[in-house]
Structure formats: C-alpha cells, structure tokens
Amino acid sequence: NIYTDYFFDDPVFDTKGDSYFPLEQADSPQNPLAIPPILVPDSESDLYTTYTITSQEGETAILPGKKTKTWGYNASLLGTTVILERGKTYGVSLKNELPETTTYHWHGLNVSGPETDGGPHAPVKPQETREIEFTVNQPASTAWLHPHPCPDTAEQVWKGLAAMVIIKDEQESKLALPRDYGIDDLPIVLQDRSYHDNQLDYQKDYNVDGTLGKLPLINGTVNAYFDVTTQQLRLRLLNGANRREFRLHFSDDLPFSQIASDGGILPEPITFTHLMLTCGERAEIIVDFKEYSVGEEVILYSDDRPLMTFRIGEFEKNQWTVPEKLIEVEPLKITDSTKLEETVMSGMKDFVKIDDKIFDMKRMDKQQNMGETQIWDVSNINPADVGMIHPFHIHGTQFQVISRNGQPPYANERGWKDTVGVNAQETVRIAVKFDVPGIFMYHCHILEHEDTGMMAQIEVINTKK
Ligand code: C2O
Ligand code: CU
Ligand code: CU
Known part of the structure; x- marks a missing residue:
C-alpha cells in the first residue's frame, strides 16, 4: 500500500493564509550538505557520560559573499548532534555565551520538569552555566534541543539555535x-x-x-x-x-x-x-x-x-530490505474510568489562546499524576476555510494518537508522538501518560504562536515520593 x-x-x-509566501530558489551555487559533527563527551563510562553544551554566537558562510551572523550549540549554526543511549545517565553542563538569557529545551525527551526539561522556568543568564542530570528511559528516536525562553523562543531559533538528538537502544540496533x-x-x-x-x-x-x-x-x-x-x-x-x-x-x-x-x-x-x-x-x-x-x-x-x-554515486546492492515488521508499540491502557481532559486552541494573529487564555508562567493550567493515563481531546476551533493547522506539542512525554474527529489517526501516527498537527475544526484525541514529574509546557509549535501566548502548563505530580 x-x-x-x-x-x-x-x-x-498554510499556503492559503494571507501572510504566506512560498519558498524561492536561492541564487547561489550548490553546496555540500553540512553534516553536524557528533558532540564529543567530556567524560564517558558505561553508565555515566558528561557533556558540555554551549550556546554561542558565530559566523557562518551561507550565501556567497559576506558571512552571516548566527547562533548555535557548540557550533556557529544549529549545533553538534547529541547521541544518547537508553539506560545511561548523563550529566550535562549548559553554558550560555550569548548576550541574552536562554534555556535548553529537550524536545522529545522524557526528563523531569521544569529545570531539566529546559522550558521557560529554567533560564540560564549570559556567562552562566546550569548543571542538569537525567537518565534516558525511552525508545530509540530522533529528538532535538532548542531554546525556550518566553517570549523569545522564535527569535532565538531563527538566529540558529537547534541541535539534533539521537537516542539509541538495543531494540532499534537489532533492526x-x-x-x-x-x-x-x-x-x-x-x-x-x-x-x-x-x-x-x-x-x-x-x-x-x-x-x-x-x-x-x-x-x-x-x-x-x-x-x-x-x-x-x-x-x-x-x-x-x-x-x-x-x-x-x-x-x-x-x-x-x-x-x-x-x-x-x-x-x-x-x-x-x-x-x-x-x-x-x-x-x-x-x-x-x-x-x-x-x-x-x-x-x-x-x-x-x-x-x-x-x-x-556507485553503491553496492543491499543484502537486506527494510523489515516488514519493526517493533511492537503497546497501546496505553484506556478504561471506563480514564479521565477525559479537553484542550482548545483558538485564534490567529495576536489572539492565539489555549482554553481561552494566554500563557501565564504563574498559572498552572492542568494537573496529572505521574503514571496515570488520561485522554486529551485537543481541538483547533479555527474556521475550516481560513484556519491554520496548529501543531500541538507536549513536553516531557510521548503520547499516542487515538483518533481525528472520531476517525482513525493517519497511517504514520500509530507510534509515539510528542507533536501532532491539528487541522481546523478538528479534535485530535490522544492518550497521555507522564513517567517523570514536574512542570511541563504544552503549546502550539508555530513558534510565534507559542511566544504570543498559545501555550499552557501542566504539573505532573510525583506519586512515588
Ligand atoms: Cu519544541 Cu516547547 O517545544
Ligand atoms: Cu518540547
Ligand atoms: Cu498555532
């Protein structure tokens, strides 16, 4: 199929929006694709690895002629790729050499909030360093690191801060x-x-x-x-x-x-x-x-x-093909007593809101117990003809998509996700469980919507204490 x-x-x-414009072709010669180097650990043992991640200013040759002033993580632009292994613990020094406050958000990592997760509650001032520690306990996947200071996320990403994070595990390595x-x-x-x-x-x-x-x-x-x-x-x-x-x-x-x-x-x-x-x-x-x-x-x-x-170029023929079955993804357990939560994304331009409110760092919008599965009905109530797709993201966990307006999810949504595009006039039902405690953001991942207030926060309560 x-x-x-x-x-x-x-x-x-988005091509229909009035402020939309399509991509253009750059008037510059072809360039070899930059492959970000892999971040080298400061120290490494079987179970514990340390890294230093420095956000810094730099200059990058992007177009012919003058170099572009850019920001990056241990690099002039974007960042070095961070490799993590399931089961291992990491000590990471987050260093800020930028002229302004930033944060280090691990998008896609199930790590506790808000300090380790790196949302707006975890600022690192210029010339300062924050130390975090976390154990990786989630499947092999591709995540990323980006800044999250409220309300400057969009501008800092625009300047270049973003690094890929690759999680490895035993299951994936056997495929x-x-x-x-x-x-x-x-x-x-x-x-x-x-x-x-x-x-x-x-x-x-x-x-x-x-x-x-x-x-x-x-x-x-x-x-x-x-x-x-x-x-x-x-x-x-x-x-x-x-x-x-x-x-x-x-x-x-x-x-x-x-x-x-x-x-x-x-x-x-x-x-x-x-x-x-x-x-x-x-x-x-x-x-x-x-x-x-x-x-x-x-x-x-x-x-x-x-x-x-x-x-x-020249290549040797493969001796193998992509396996027809990859891995089992066990569905989160839903029962008659599973709690149903609703979240509504509304508005466009400077009226974007979640549950009719704009983001307030001092207000807690939801609570959920660690280990408890809830159903979230996430709606986008923009009009179906002029609306936008809002990509809905939750920090600190991976969720499962149950349905879209009561219909089955898209074929490629039958695995773990942390960001899901919600069409206008649509309710996407997801199953959400947190394995780590703390305060986490959930928001639209159009970064200017997030900065303008289409963001809220949840407190995940540690019931194991
Ligand atoms: Cu990719 Cu709240 O972020
Ligand atoms: Cu995130
Ligand atoms: Cu949005």
Missing part, C-alpha cells in the same frame, strides 16, 4: 536499518530563512502568525547536495522551521518509507510518495535508490520548490 496524498486537510494548508551517521543515516533539519545583505533580521521578517523565510535551508545549507554512496539512506527529518509546513516529495515521485515518528520506531514501515511535517515534528524515512545509477540525481522538494539534491 503506497499513500500518495498528504494526510492533512488541504483547505487549511536491519542504516545507522552509519553521515554516510547512510543523515540528520535533515528543514528550515527557511530570509537574508538582508546576507544577514538575518528577525524584526523585519517577523510575522505574528509565524515567521517565514524565503530560502529553504537543510542543516543550514542553501542549495544542498549529498553524494550518495549506499543503496539506501535513512533521513532523520526534523521540521525545525518557525512556521513553515514542509510537504515533501522526491523527483519521479520516488516512494519512501517512514520507519519512525517523533518518539520512536513505528510498528511497521509506512510507504508514501508525499509526506507533510508540521513544525516540531520528526519522521525517519528510508529512501531506496536501487532504480538509479551513477550520475543520476534525485531531488527532494517541498511543494514545488527543490530543497536539496541527492547525487547518485
């Missing part, structure tokens, strides 16, 4: 999947930016409904190409844009298989020719180039704009 349509409702694709980082297993951070005389100008490009950029960037590279040396590539796609939806497809409508969603490997691969990712979402896909020969090119598009080029 090959799906050929984007699952989401096309009347509310016949590509996992040679930088060779056949690639981070693909999808973003868009505009430049003014080669510099970013967030105020100039700002849009209250989400800031869009003219040029597509993959891992910070404009007009990227990658030289393919293996039959299959595993792409860890991350929509790291402030607002832009990415509607992905390849030249020749080359089919590809999604093997993982935000929170881990899917029960089985889902094959399609078109995949849409809303802001904050991740998907791991396998692209197979077996029908191509040396010298040919495969282009990745979003809508009708080329994003990057895969240049096919």
Whole structure:
C-alpha cells in the first residue's frame, strides 16, 4: 500500500493564509550538505557520560559573499548532534555565551520538569552555566534541543539555535536499518530563512502568525547536495522551521518509507510518495535508490520548490530490505474510568489562546499524576476555510494518537508522538501518560504562536515520593 496524498486537510494548508509566501530558489551555487559533527563527551563510562553544551554566537558562510551572523550549540549554526543511549545517565553542563538569557529545551525527551526539561522556568543568564542530570528511559528516536525562553523562543531559533538528538537502544540496533551517521543515516533539519545583505533580521521578517523565510535551508545549507554512496539512506527529518509546513516529495515521485515518528520506531514501515511535517515534528524515512545509477540525481522538494539534491554515486546492492515488521508499540491502557481532559486552541494573529487564555508562567493550567493515563481531546476551533493547522506539542512525554474527529489517526501516527498537527475544526484525541514529574509546557509549535501566548502548563505530580 503506497499513500500518495498528504494526510492533512488541504483547505487549511498554510499556503492559503494571507501572510504566506512560498519558498524561492536561492541564487547561489550548490553546496555540500553540512553534516553536524557528533558532540564529543567530556567524560564517558558505561553508565555515566558528561557533556558540555554551549550556546554561542558565530559566523557562518551561507550565501556567497559576506558571512552571516548566527547562533548555535557548540557550533556557529544549529549545533553538534547529541547521541544518547537508553539506560545511561548523563550529566550535562549548559553554558550560555550569548548576550541574552536562554534555556535548553529537550524536545522529545522524557526528563523531569521544569529545570531539566529546559522550558521557560529554567533560564540560564549570559556567562552562566546550569548543571542538569537525567537518565534516558525511552525508545530509540530522533529528538532535538532548542531554546525556550518566553517570549523569545522564535527569535532565538531563527538566529540558529537547534541541535539534533539521537537516542539509541538495543531494540532499534537489532533492526536491519542504516545507522552509519553521515554516510547512510543523515540528520535533515528543514528550515527557511530570509537574508538582508546576507544577514538575518528577525524584526523585519517577523510575522505574528509565524515567521517565514524565503530560502529553504537543510542543516543550514542553501542549495544542498549529498553524494550518495549506499543503496539506501535513512533521513532523520526534523521540521525545525518557525512556521513553515514542509510537504515533501522526491523527483519521479520516488516512494519512501517512514520507519519512525517523533518518539520512536513505528510498528511497521509506512510507504508514501508525499509526506507533510508540521513544525516540531520528526519522521525517519528510508529512501531506496536501487532504480538509479551513477550520475543520476534525485531531488527532494517541498511543494514545488527543490530543497536539496541527492547525487547518485556507485553503491553496492543491499543484502537486506527494510523489515516488514519493526517493533511492537503497546497501546496505553484506556478504561471506563480514564479521565477525559479537553484542550482548545483558538485564534490567529495576536489572539492565539489555549482554553481561552494566554500563557501565564504563574498559572498552572492542568494537573496529572505521574503514571496515570488520561485522554486529551485537543481541538483547533479555527474556521475550516481560513484556519491554520496548529501543531500541538507536549513536553516531557510521548503520547499516542487515538483518533481525528472520531476517525482513525493517519497511517504514520500509530507510534509515539510528542507533536501532532491539528487541522481546523478538528479534535485530535490522544492518550497521555507522564513517567517523570514536574512542570511541563504544552503549546502550539508555530513558534510565534507559542511566544504570543498559545501555550499552557501542566504539573505532573510525583506519586512515588
Ligand atoms: Cu519544541 Cu516547547 O517545544
Ligand atoms: Cu518540547
Ligand atoms: Cu498555532
């Protein structure tokens, strides 16, 4: 079964919004795709590893001519990739060398809140360092690190702060999947930016409904190409844009298989020719180039704009194919006594709200016991003709999508997720359980909506104390 349509409702694709504009093609030569280096531990043993993550200013050659002033984690732009292993404990020093306060949010990690999770309650002032410690207890997946100071998340991400986080575990490592980082297993951070005389100008490009950029960037590279040396590539796609939806497809409508969603490997691969990712979402896909020969090119598009080029080189034929069954994902237990919670996202522009309120750091909006499963009905009450898709995200946990307006979830939503696009006039029912305590945010992942107030917080109570 090959799906050929984007699952989401096309009347509310952002392309219809009045402040929307499509991507343009950069007027610059092709550049090799930047592959972020892997973060080197400060110390490492079987069970305990330490890292230092420094947010810093830098300069990056993005367009021909003058370098661009950018921000990054241990890098001038984006960041070094953080590798974590399930079962291990990490001590991380979070260092701020920026001229302003930031936070270090682990999007997709089940770590306690609010200090370790790194939401707006965990500021690190310039020249200061925060020490955190956490144990990884969740399946192999692709997560990410980004700033979360309220209300400056959008601007700090725009300047470049975002790093990929790869969690490994024993189950995933037994599957016949590509996992040679930088060779056949690639981070693909999808973003868009505009430049003014080669510099970013967030105020100039700002849009209250989400800031869009003219040029597509993959891992910070404009007009990227990658030289393919293996039959299959595993792409860890991350929509790291402030607002832009990415509607992905390849030249020749080359089919590809999604093997993982935000929170881990899917029960089985889902094959399609078109995949849409809303802001904050991740998907791991396998692209197979077996029908191509040396010298040919495969282009990745979003809508009708080329994003990057895969240049096919010589490769050995694979001795294996993607397994038809990947892993078991056990459904969270729902019973007659499972508590039902409702959350409503409403408004656009500067009227965005959750449950009719704008975010207040001093107000707690929900409570839930650790280990307790609840059903959340998450609605987007924007009008169906002019509305937007709001990507709904919860910190500190991975949830399961039960239904969309009473219908089964999309085929690629049958695994763990932490961000789900909610169409206008839709209620997405999810099952939510937290395994770690603390205060966590839940919000729309259009970053300007989040900063404007489409965010709320939940206290997860530690019942094991
Ligand atoms: Cu990706 Cu609250 O964040
Ligand atoms: Cu998050
Ligand atoms: Cu939104």
